[in-house]
Amino acid sequence: MHRSYEGTNSAIMVYWFDDRIEIINGGGLFGRMTPENFGRAGFADYRNPDIAEVMKVLGFVQRFGVGVQTAQNELIENHNKPAEFTHELTTTLCKVWSRTEVQQEKQERHQVGTKSKY
DSSP, X not given: OOSOOSSOOOOOEEEEOSSEEEXXXXXXXXXXXXXXXXXXXXXOOOSOHHHHHHXXXXXXXXXXXXXXXXXXXXXXXXXXXXXXXXXXXXXXXXXXXXXXXXXXXXXXXXXXXXXXXX
């Protein structure tokens, strides 16, 4: 829904590393989007508005303009660092980091403390 299909046939690329996943999407920021307002609720612009509307009607998208913020909140709730975005003229790179050992230990301590004895 966000990628550019003009001037490229490149696929969305996903790279798995020990500590992160990197997603590279064809197409930089579009329309009124800037690095400063990217990911802020209420800021949206659509390169492919027809595809966006179809995805919303089919239930793949709940609301427009909140996807990045929703994903960031889910990552934090899962004890991950927020995703990092790098915007270039023709691509957008998203890095999603795995949980650190300290964060995993905190979660394990919390789970042990909340388990019922019965």
